[in-house]
Amino acid sequence: MNDQYHDFTLTRSPPKVTVSSCLLGENVRYDGHNKRNNIIIGTLAENLDVLPVCPEMGIGLGVPRPPIQLVQYINKIRAVGVLDKSHDVTLQLEQYATRFLDRHPDLCGAILTSKSPSCGLNSTKLYTQEGTLLNQQVSGIFVQKISDTHPGLPIVNDDNLVSTQSRVVFILRVYAYARLMQAINAENSAVALYELHLCYFPLVLSMSETKTMMLDKIIREIMIEFTQERLNRYRLLFGQIMQLSIHRHHLADFVSMTIKQQMGMGNTGSMEPISDALQHYSKGQYEWSALLASLEGITGNIDKRREKAFIAGHWLVPVTG
Numbered sequence: 001m002n003d004q005y006h007d008f009t010l011t012r013s014p015p016k017v018t019v020s021s022c023l024l025g026e027n028v029r030y031d032g033h034n035k036r037n038n039i040i041i042g043t044l045a046e047n048l049d050v051l052p053v054c055p056e057m058g059i060g061l062g063v064p065r066p067p068i069q070l071v072q073y074i075n076k077i078r079a080v081g082v083l084d085k086s087h088d089v090t091l092q093l094e095q096y097a098t099r100f101l102d103r104h105p106d107l108c109g110a111i112l113t114s115k116s117p118s119c120g121l122n123s124t125k126l127y128t129q130e131g132t133l134l135n136q137q138v139s140g141i142f143v144q145k146i147s148d149t150h151p152g153l154p155i156v157n158d159d160n161l162v163s164t165q166s167r168v169v170f171i172l173r174v175y176a177y178a179r180l181m182q183a184i185n186a187e188n189s190a191v192a193l194y195e196l197h198l199c200y201f202p203l204v205l206s207m208s209e210t211k212t213m214m215l216d217k218i219i220r221e222i223m224i225e226f227t228q229e230r231l232n233r234y235r236l237l238f239g240q241i242m243q244l245s246i247h248r249h250h251l252a253d254f255v256s257m258t259i260k261q262q263m264g265m266g267n268t269g270s271m272e273p274i275s276d277a278l279q280h281y282s283k284g285q286y287e288w289s290a291l292l293a294s295l296e297g298i299t300g301n302i303d304k305r306r307e308k309a310f311i312a313g314h315w316l317v318p319v320t321g
């Protein structure tokens with residue numbers, strides 16, 4: 001496949017990502033305020049199709065409203081009123097999450113407010129019925145439901161998107177998930193999955209050799225005979241790998257191997273300036289935007305169609321800030 005051009009642009013672009021409404025500046029918090037986050041708004045506007053969500057408003061709680069919290073009951077965490085524990089909205093929040101997912105089958109990610117009893121991912125306080133703090137890393141009812149229903153869906157808290165690098169990684173995960181869904185829904189899923197596999201192989205290999213070998217085995221089985229069971233295994237494992245930590249050197253390896261694959265640049269001479277730029281990035285001397293600018297300059301004389309696929313082909317997205 002070395003000299004073959006893989007067009008991995010999305011048919012629907014950009015991917016749809018839901019965002020807590022309070023992060024977008026809407027005054028929907030229990031106290032009538034918001035948690036506007038200009039960095040997230042800026043990054044999102046550039047790269048994603050933003051879908052606001054406020055689960056507590058969605059189930060009919062108004063503004064202002066009595067605050068709720070997570071409380072541990074026998075075998076079940078419930079969202080109940082801080083002052084009135086008989087005010088239990090657990091079921092409504094779960095049902096709202098199910099309806100929300102049904103309405104948006106094309107959802108490819110979520111950015112939700114940390115520490116919220118509805119939206120917070122692994123960051124919310126959990127109390128006993130007597131009011132003693134049990135745990136501070138529990139997930140809110142809405143986010144728990146969507147992550148249970150869609151394993152592998154990229155979900156992140158607002159306070160995990162502070163650095164440019166974290167936003168690059170999140171957007172990369174969202175685009176990978178979008179492409180996975182696109183491949184699964186393609187007319188010829190086996191071929192589409194195989195193309196996806198080749199595209200992301202360098203990245204997943206640099207993150208986990210063992211898991212990538214397992215993934216490779218599944219794609220070979222799929223190419224021999226496509227079955228739903230094999231597809232489900234591939235989808236699950238791909239999602240698990242993409243949730244592993246992605247560091248700068250993983251991305252640098254990914255870019256390097258992909259350039260070699262897609263650009264057909266076999267000789268080390270032409271790779272040298274690219275390797276230098278990637279090393280700067282790997283060591284933290286370049287931000288992502290500087291790396292892209294540098295690569296654009298280096299690859300400027302290469303076949304325009306391939307350059308477009310490489311630079312603007314959606315897996316290398318320009319994240320600034």
Ligand code: SF4
Pocket residue numbers: 020021022023028029030053054055056057113116118119
């Ligand atoms: S954290 Fe979630 S439920 Fe709470 S106000 Fe923000 S969007 Fe609404």
